[in-house]
Amino acid sequence: MYFIIEKRMSCLRKKGDVMDFYRLIDKYKWFLRLLIPYVLFIFLALLLGWLIYERTLVLVDKEAKVNNLHLLQQVKTTLDGRLSEIDTIVMQAANDPKIVRLQQLNNPFEGTNTYKIWATQKDLYNFSISNNFILNYLIFYRNSNIVIAPTLLYESEKFYRNVLNYNDLNYEQWHELFFEKNNRKGYFPASEATYLGKPHSIVTYRHPLGNLPGQALGSIIVLIDNNQILKLLGGLDIKDGGWTYIADEQGNVITSTGEYVQLAPGTLKGNEGYIEESRLTNGKVITYSRSAVNGWFYVLAQSPQVVLEKVNYIKRITFITALIFLIIGIVLAYFFTYRNSKPLKKIMNTIRDRFQGETDRTYDAYRFIDDAVSRLIDNNQALQDEIEKQAPLLRATFFERLLKGDFVAGNEIMSLLKHQNLSVEVKSAAAAIVNFAPKDAYDEVILKELDRQRVIIKEMLRAHQQQSVYYHDAAEDMIVLLFLESELTPDSCKHKMEDLFARMRDVSRSPFDLNLNIAAGGVYESLLDVSRSYGEAKHALNFILRQQRTGIVWFYDLPQISDSHYYPGEIETRLMNHAKAGDMDEVNALLDDVYERNFVQRNLSPSIQRLLIYDMAGSLMKLREQLSIEESDNVKSLLNQADSSEELSEAFRYAGEIYAGICRRTNERKKSQNVRLLENIIHCLQTLYMNPDLNLDAAADRMGISKVYMSHFFKEQAGVNFSDYLENLRMDKARVLLADTTLTVNQIAQQTGYNSANSFCRAFKRINGISATAYRGSAGGINTG
Structure with a gap:
């Protein structure tokens, strides 16, 4: 649209007609007024989406860090368990009497010493090695300078040359590191070594033997397969330059993956946590956890792109989606503006045609419409007189909607009350139903009698001049009384209703000889609850008719409404089995029991009664399917009756008739099958x-x-x-x-x-x-x- 305006502007400048340019802008002012709200709404929606997006990024970032920490804790827990098993094995070996006895042995291969060594070596098999982290464990004795293992026995130098040698250590360095210098228990970082002719990455655990001060009589060495530790760390995502390592309490790195950068002492604080990327972390996001068992640190460093992979994905999708929706929103805004402007333009043209002399000087669409509306208001009064003539019909319609609960807001009710010249201040509201001469069917004579009784009851109400009491015809034999009290409290309203009901009963007996049933619902403080009171009154009336009572019944006086019906699974199964067997007596006995428990002993609401009928219809459908009975019109009729009838006990009796029909059909089918079987048996006997x-x-x-x-x-x-x-x-x-x-x-x-x-x-x-x-x-x- 702006392109069109710009094009027209160019044309006007060429002509030098500036006044026509401003006239054109003024002409399209209404179009811009419609377009701007659409655009503002789009940007507000995008702003809300941006706020939600920012919150999502925070949550996803937190989730990624929590997942990383959880993985680290899993590695820590597993490794702590394996190391504890290693400590247990070492302590068992260190306290074994035979192993301790060899510490003082100087000449291992002389006399009975050879047998002692063999016996000790044999005992090493008794130590359980279920830990798949351990390659082997061996014992070094300083005095005899021998190394023994469950399957090995060497002098230390030959052992190092033939069995185990570290790639970066010669024999003297190895001997000094593991058996001489500072011989205390501890773990040595992973080193490449050759063990039994095969390359291995080994983490070595050393535990001294003997109690001499400053110098041990030997050492227990455990060879831990570093590859097994690295398998645990393999579950951590370290792509894009990430790394991970495990360090002991002194900060010595035991094992690692990737090209790690060891963090400065004091960087890792507490037992677990996160460190955002910075120069000190070499641009990586750090997640760490400390073992409570041995104080080791488990450190994971990841590229921010890896940690925020989901975040970045959401960011890309969000930006792309926002851009697409922005473009689509602007296009739709322009489209709806253009579409909505067409009827507005048509209205303006119509107004111009009707009021040329008065409105031809302005291009403001809203002024045109305002002028037209003001003229319509002037003609509104003429319609009010016509509406007054329809007041009774409108009041009946209003009462009908009020009883059905069609209103959801009090403002609408207030405006309609004013329109009906009724009081808008209602402190108490209730509904009651007057039922007279109920019949199952109505012929012309009965309908005339009902009209006569209805007239008598209405005249009776007028004679008592009851203010704030209104009546509404609900059916041929029912009148609904509405109590809309503007001054009385609910308790006072209830007393007024009781007095009116008592007078109506007295007058109806003499001289009119009318038999009235009056069912009253609860008294409430809001007009919106009139439908509720009306529903309670209907429930009370159904209770009167079901129990075949007469008189005045309040909903409050009814037995407590049951919130569930009686139709357990075992009753359904027995009912279906007896029906399949054609046992009508048992079927009737079960149906009578179900009716007694639900319609006599329990005060069920119509909705719960309807649910009972639905369950029985479901049983009948299953029964027909099991008996291969195709027609189901009577079950459909049962469901229709349950949906449309107010008296659901009749629907229950109809269900009993369906069961009776199934029993008759089953017995006929059984009888036919029995005759054929008997004929076949007799034919077989007479033939053979x-x-x-x-x-x-x-x-x-x-x-x-x-x-x-x-x-x-x-x-x-x-x-x-x-x-x-x-x-x-x-x-x-x-x-x-x-x-x-x-x-x-x-x-x-x-x-x-x-x-x-x-x-x-x-x-x-x-x-x-x-x-x-x-x-x-x-x-x-x-x-x-």
């Missing part, structure tokens, strides 16, 4: 009865069921035992063969499933009372023996 191996086990295997179930099922369905049925079937076939054929008894026995003629004859006589031969003769058959 001549097989002597046919018995209960064989038939059960053929049907794919257990013999126990087979036995109970056949007895229950056929009314006779399985074995009796099979035997009677075989006897029926045998009697026919005896009477109508010339087959021998042996042949008949084989054809009716008996293994021998003797077992057949015994069974025939036991069942029929006569022998098979006698039966054939009495039946007129041919006896063939």
Whole structure:
């Protein structure tokens, strides 16, 4: 836009028309007034983001330092544990009697001395070396000038030449350093050495033997693998020129990684801490921790770029994001300014067209709009008269919103109270519901009767001239009373409500013969709580209807509201199992128990009752899925009824009807399956009865069921035992063969499933009372023996 203005300025300068230039600036003044707030808002948002960003940098920096310190402490703890194990091993060896006895030995390889050395060397195996930091440990005896280890025995010079030699020490220097000069216990810094023919980096620990003043009789030397220590330090990030080292109490560096710069004495203060980068730290950020066990310092030096890697990453992302959002914000600000200016420009053109003679001399858009609004205010009074005509409808709408709790701010209520010519100073507010002649359904006659009773009740209220008491039609059989007291306290308001309710009950009985139920909610000090009082009144009315009571009930007098319903998991499981079994009696007993506990014994709020119905609907859905019942319209109807109904006990009864339908379907399905199974069993027996191996086990295997179930099922369905049925079937076939054929008894026995003629004859006589031969003769058959 400024580019356009600049272009126009250039054109105007060429023409020399300065007045038109200022006229142009004035013309676009309204555009700039819209653009500037957008831009200011963007910069304020960026400023807030910058403050949050600065705080984030501090927290991330602190987190990085804490993490470094934590890693150092882990290294310190691990190494302290390993060094303590080394001290334990050394002290065990130093106090071992055999090792101490060899201190006075001068000629180790003469007489029994050789055996003593061998026995002592053997005892060295008893010292546990579970510490993987230790390469080996050895004992040097000054008098005998020998070095022994669990697997080694040398004179000291040969030991140094063949087993262990340090790269920067000859034998004399090594001997003097470790066994002669200032022979006190301590650690020697890591040195490169050759041990058993292999290069190693070794930290050496020395512990003197003997108690002679100023001179020890020997030394215990522990060879510590420096690479194991460096592995611990390997977890520390030292890229970009960082380093780390471990120093003892005197400041001697035991081991290190990287090209370290040893800090001056006194630099490391306290047991742990941080040192920002400076010339003294060679531009590095120092993190250190001191061991409470041996006083060693663990020092980590990192490049600031490493420590602040996350910080720098956040910084880059933040700056890039801020720049992008700034550009996008300015573009959007220009776009919204242009878009919002279009209707403003259109309004200005409309105003110019309507008021050309009065407003043509100015280009200020806001003055145009101000003039138009002032004219609209002049016409507002004409609308007020029309609004007065709609006052009853507006008051009903106001009461409806007040009862529903649509208001969230007191200012809005106050303005509407003024508009309705009601008192704006309300000290006590409450709601009550008057219920008359409740019915389950309404026909034309009942509706007329309800209208008559509603008129009587309203006239009754007008006759008592109750100020600050208002009524509102809530349903065909309900009127809501609103108590908006500007002078009475809540207690006084409650007494007034009790008096009014008592008079209404007295008058309604005689002479009008009305049966009123009055449910009252609590009295509160704020108009915003009227909806709460109305909800309590509805809850009290539901309690009256559910308990089939009459009269006046206050929400305060109700039993304490339970905050949970009774529908435990075991009840749900039993209910589903009995339904799957088709046991309607047990299902009804469980449902009656659940209803009694929730709707009679407990005073549940509607929301908790609704939650109970939802849980029961969930059980029904699971039950249908387990029984492979596809249609679920009745469950959906149950959920709709729970959402829309005020009386949720009806929804509970509907759930019971659904359970009854499932039980009926289950029993029908079971009955159909039982008939088919019985037919299959009888067909199997009639087909295979001549097989002597046919018995209960064989038939059960053929049907794919257990013999126990087979036995109970056949007895229950056929009314006779399985074995009796099979035997009677075989006897029926045998009697026919005896009477109508010339087959021998042996042949008949084989054809009716008996293994021998003797077992057949015994069974025939036991069942029929006569022998098979006698039966054939009495039946007129041919006896063939």
